Amino acid sequence: MVSMKDISLKCGVSVATVSKALNDHSDIGENTKELIRKTAKEMGYFPNSSARALKTNRTYNIGVLFVDEAQSGLTHEYFSHVLDSFKVTAEQSGYDITFINRNKAHSSMSYLEHSKYRGVDGVVIACVDFHDPEVLELVRSDLPVVTIDYTFNNRIAVISDNIKGMKDLITYIYEMGHRKIAYIHGADSAVTQNRVGSFYKTLDSLGISVPDDYVKEGIYHDTESSAILTRELLNLKECPTCIIYPDDFSSIGGINVIKERGLKIPDDISIVGYDGLRLSQVLDPKLTTLKQDTKSLGRLAAQKLIHLIEKPKAAVIERVVVEGEVIKGESVKQMGSTS
The missing domain is CATH 3.40.50.2300 (Response regulator)
Known part of the structure; x- marks a missing residue:
């Protein structure tokens, strides 16, 4: 595995300079940054996620709790669009997605235990039984949580109007x-x-x-x-x-x-x-x-959760309401005023 030390030897700079260049620090010149980034790419360097987690105290991994009792799963177009928008926004911010479940194949983990086992930085909850004791346990935990289409007093919620x-x-x-x-x-x-x-x-x-x-x-x-x-x-x-x-x-x-x-x-x-x-x-x-504005619902849920993860002291518990619009199709007949 290629290390920053390998890159430093190749470029003739210190390991600290390589680290600063890869993390886009302002005290490194652009030409040096470009050289280091190009060399790192050519050598097949990838930052170690474990080392990154130790440094930032974050895993850059977000949990998604989605339990569809109708068994339609992600083929449910409404929720699939919401979660797709959530995923795109999270990934643009450098986060990966992990689905949270009761993984009976390994053990009888609760949702909270699975979240901690996976080391997620926070969880978005959508399409579940919000009265489920395990869901309530997760909501009452110290993990950052944002809910979609349901409101708890102590959690940020993004809901359709x-x-x-x-x-x-x-x-x-x-x-x-x-x-x-x-x-x-x-x-x-x-x-x-x-x-x-x-x-x-x-x-x-x-x-x-x-x-x-x-x-x-x-x-x-x-x-x-x-x-x-x-x-x-x-x-x-x-x-x-x-x-x-x-x-x-x-x-x-x-x-x-x-x-x-x-x-x-x-x-x-x-x-x-x-x-x-x-x-x-x-x-x-x-x-x-x-x-319903599924794109905005997913995007806002991701933005609010990431802000809660990265700036917890500046986070405000709020209910974000997203409006929809009537699509006037052809299935409603124009009738007399006294029909």
Whole structure:
């Protein structure tokens, strides 16, 4: 393995000069820096991560805790885009990524134990059961932690503005003339609670009451549950004119049922998704949806976590809210004002 001493002998300078040049210190001339860097590259020198860790007290490794109970894993487009943006931003800052899990193959490590075993400098948490005792143990530890789409009092959180997102979506549907609006929402979570609360609050402010059987609990990213609940809504004596689905992917289950009934979207019934996945815009008709800013969510989560790792005394516990935007597809019919 090539060492800094080898480079110093080759360049005819001291080891200290090599170290300063490779770390871009200002007291080394540019010509000397260029010579040392070029020589180091030609000789195949790579800095030793263990030595770097001892010097900086950091491993430049960030843990990602991502547990998808729907078993869709990183094929879940929303979270894959968020985590991809997180990864790109972290790597641009010189950090590597390690996924944190309960590694049963080696031992029954908790999330916190696995994080310490891997020596990560901090952890980002997304798409987990935030009430899981092991998640709470990690959140309450001394490790720097940033959460995505969930808020703890003592941790920085980066969240999508689900309250405004649902309000904007409902407002658009209302402006298109709909008054009988149903909502199939996902399983109980902070995200769901905010969306459901905003659903009722926005319709109440518009003077619209919502029948209990217009609101159904489904499952995120699950077409089967959406299909079953769509049938229930279509079987109502007074069925809705528009159905909101938990997310774009789950809306496919509803679309299939609607087509099976010989109904057309949006002529006979309107539908709306959530997330703004690429999928939504290749469906026929194009799906009206709320596009979440996954790039900003991932980037901000990485930036906040790295700042917390590198400048802990200057870190502020805050909730960073990222707005989305309504994508006006072709799945919502323009109706009369008293429909």
